[in-house]
Amino acid sequence: MKILDNKVALVTGAGSGIGLAIAKLYAKEGAKVVVSDINEEHGKSAVAEIKSAGGEATFVKADTSNPEQVEALIKATVEAYGRLDIACNNAGIGGEQATTGDYSIDSWKKVLNVNLDGVFYGCKYELNQMEKNGGGVIVNIASIHGTVAAPLSSAYTTSKHAVVGLTKNIGVEYGQKNIRCNAVGPAYIETPLLESASGDMKEALTAKHPMGRLGKSEEVAELVLFLSSEKSSFMTGGYYLVDGGYTAI
Numbered sequence: 001m002k003i004l005d006n007k008v009a010l011v012t013g014a015g016s017g018i019g020l021a022i023a024k025l026y027a028k029e030g031a032k033v034v035v036s037d038i039n040e041e042h043g044k045s046a047v048a049e050i051k052s053a054g055g056e057a058t059f060v061k062a063d064t065s066n067p068e069q070v071e072a073l074i075k076a077t078v079e080a081y082g083r084l085d086i087a088c089n090n091a092g093i094g095g096e097q098a099t100t101g102d103y104s105i106d107s108w109k110k111v112l113n114v115n116l117d118g119v120f121y122g123c124k125y126e127l128n129q130m131e132k133n134g135g136g137v138i139v140n141i142a143s144i145h146g147t148v149a150a151p152l153s154s155a156y157t158t159s160k161h162a163v164v165g166l167t168k169n170i171g172v173e174y175g176q177k178n179i180r181c182n183a184v185g186p187a188y189i190e191t192p193l194l195e196s197a198s199g200d201m202k203e204a205l206t207a208k209h210p211m212g213r214l215g216k217s218e219e220v221a222e223l224v225l226f227l228s229s230e231k232s233s234f235m236t237g238g239y240y241l242v243d244g245g246y247t248a249i
C-alpha cells in the first residue's frame with residue numbers, strides 16, 4: 001500500500017523544478033496526478049516521465065494567473081479522475097531585481113498576479129471542489145521569503161508573505177470541513193528558476209545556507225508529500241520551512 005493510493009492530485013507549475021519533483025513523487029506514491037503548467041512541452045514531457053515510471057498522470061494546460069483557466073483546470077481534473085483530493089499550488093516566478101523605489105510597476109503586477117492571485121484562484125476553486133468531495137488537502141508553495149526579506153525582490157517577498165497569510169486563513173476557515181491547508185517555505189533550490197543567476201550570485205546564495213549547499217527539488221517534494229498525506233492529519237494553517245538552516249541565523 002502506497003501512501004497516496006486512490007488519491008487524485010493536482011500540481012501547478014509541474015513542468016519544471018520543484019513542481020515536477022512533487023508530481024513525480026505523488027505519482028510514485030500511488031496518486032493519479034494532473035500535471036498543469038503554462039508550458040505545454042514541459043508539462044507533456046513530465047506526464048511521459050511519470051507514465052514511463054509506471055505512474056498515472058495527465059496534462060492540463062493552464063495559466064494560474066487567469067481565473068477562468070484555473071476554474072477550467074479544476075473542472076478538467078474532475079472530468080479526468082472523478083474528484084480532487086490533493087492540490088499543490090506551486091507555479092511561481094521571480095520577477096525583476098531592483099530596489100523597491102526602482103521596482104517597475106509592470107513587474108510588481110506580474111509577480112503578484114502569478115505568485116499571489118494565482119494561488120488564491122487555485123485555492124478558491126480547489127476548496128469548492130473539495131467541499132463537494134467531503135474533504136481534501138492543499139499545499140501552497142511559498143518560500144523562505146514568506147518570513148524573511150529577499151533584497152531587490154520586494155514583489156516576490158510580498159507575494160510569498162501573502163501566501164502564508166492566505167494559507168492561515170484557509171486553515172482556520174476549513175478546519176472543521178475536513179480540508180487542511182499548509183504552506184511550505186523552501187530556501188534556494190537548484191531549479192531552472194535559479195539558472196539566470198551568475199556563478200558569483202550562486203556562491204553568495206549558497207553561503208547563506210548553514211548546510212553549505214543549495215537544496216534539491218526532491219527534498220522539497222518529501223515535505224510536500226508528508227503535508228499532503230494522512231501522516232500530517234493534525235496539521236493545518238501552518239508554514240513549514242525546508243531551508244538548510246537559512247532562516248536560523
Ligand SMILES: NC(=O)c1ccc[n+]([C@@H]2O[C@H](COP(=O)([O-])OP(=O)(O)OC[C@H]3O[C@@H](n4cnc5c(N)ncnc54)[C@H](O)[C@@H]3O)[C@@H](O)[C@H]2O)c1
Nearest residue numbers: 013015016017018038063064091092143188189191192193
Ligand atoms: N527555486 C527556488 O530556489 C525556490 C525557492 C523557494 C520557493 N520557490 C518557489 O517554488 C515554486 C516553483 O519554483 P521552481 O524553482 O521550481 O521554478 P521553475 O521555474 O523551475 O518552475 C516553475 C514552473 O511554473 C510554470 N509557470 C510559471 N508561470 C506560470 C503560470 N502563470 N501558470 C502556470 N504555470 C506557470 C513554469 O512554466 C515552470 O514550469 C515557485 O512558486 C517558487 O517561487 C522556489
